[in-house]
Amino acid sequence: xxxxxxxxxxxxxxxxxxxxxxxxxxxxxxxxxxxxxxxxxxxxxxxxxxxxxxxxxxxxxxxxxxxxxxxxxxxxxxxxxxxxxxxxxxxxxxxxxxxxxxxxxxxxxxxxx
Amino acid sequence: xxxxxxxxxxxxxxxxxxxxxxxxxxxxxxxxxxxxxxxxxxxxxxxxxxxxxxxxxxxxxxxxxxxxxxxxxxxxxxxxxxxxxxxxxxxxxxxxxxxxxxxxxxxxxxxx
Numbered sequence: 001x002x003x004x005x006x007x008x009x010x011x012x013x014x015x016x017x018x019x020x021x022x023x024x025x026x027x028x029x030x031x032x033x034x035x036x037x038x039x040x041x042x043x044x045x046x047x048x049x050x051x052x053x054x055x056x057x058x059x060x061x062x063x064x065x066x067x068x069x070x071x072x073x074x075x076x077x078x079x080x081x082x083x084x085x086x087x088x089x090x091x092x093x094x095x096x097x098x099x100x101x102x103x104x105x106x107x108x109x110x111x112x113x
Numbered sequence: 114x115x116x117x118x119x120x121x122x123x124x125x126x127x128x129x130x131x132x133x134x135x136x137x138x139x140x141x142x143x144x145x146x147x148x149x150x151x152x153x154x155x156x157x158x159x160x161x162x163x164x165x166x167x168x169x170x171x172x173x174x175x176x177x178x179x180x181x182x183x184x185x186x187x188x189x190x191x192x193x194x195x196x197x198x199x200x201x202x203x204x205x206x207x208x209x210x211x212x213x214x215x216x217x218x219x220x221x222x223x224x225x
Contacts, residue, residue, distance in 0.1 A: 031211070040217075041217070042117075042215045042216060042217045042218070043157070043201070043215040045212055045213070048211065048212065050211070055211065056211075056212065088156075090156055090157070096211075097211065098144070098145070098205060098206050098210050098211050099144050099145030099164070099205045099206050100145075100205075101147065101159055101162050102147075102159070102203075102213055103159060104149075104156040104157050104158070104159075105156060106155070106156050107155075107156045
């Protein structure tokens with residue numbers, strides 16, 4: 001498998017559920033990102049990991065908990081979400097550093113009921 | 114003031130015409146610039162990157178960068194209905210080291 005993969009592609013969860021999103025990159029990159037894309041809003045950067053270390057948390061609520069066990073895998077653990085958290089969650093990867101091209105996975109469409 | 118600004122459109126052009134998409138950015142020391150294409154319900158796909166002033170051509174796509182004017186554009190020649198999508202401008206470098214800042218996107222419609 002090539003590029004950036006994400007699972008699941010669609011997720012419906014209640015506000016009291018706990019679920020996890022998974023991302024895997026096969027590009028040999030060492031930086032990984034979580035973005036949120038809501039309707040009619042620009043892409044919002046949530047978290048950045050460089051060489052497995054979190055280097056950016058863009059004021060994301062604690063109900064979103066990222067995990068990066070190695071440079072190829074990234075998780076986003078979700079718990080007690082709100083309906084306004086419904087969005088497309090995108091994972092991306094790049095070489096670590098500034099100005100490198102980022103490549104996106106297909107995304108997880110999340111609906112919180 | 115928005116950091117990366119794009120005309121949200123929609124921009125409608127006839128098939129075969131040139132589509133011109135524009136983007137301005139506020140951080141004068143930004144160094145890297147990218148154009149992504151996003152089809153409805155899909156994720157962004159990188160189509161062009163540009164780092165130096167001037168033009169960069171790739172097939173039917175030409176990116177133009179003018180750092181003095183803080184302006185980057187994307188021209189699509191011989192537009193096809195399959196080019197209909199949202200085009201996202203992204204900027205890196207400067208005060209946002211290691212991060213991309215995205216514009217809100219321009220919706221392009223190419224009609225037969």
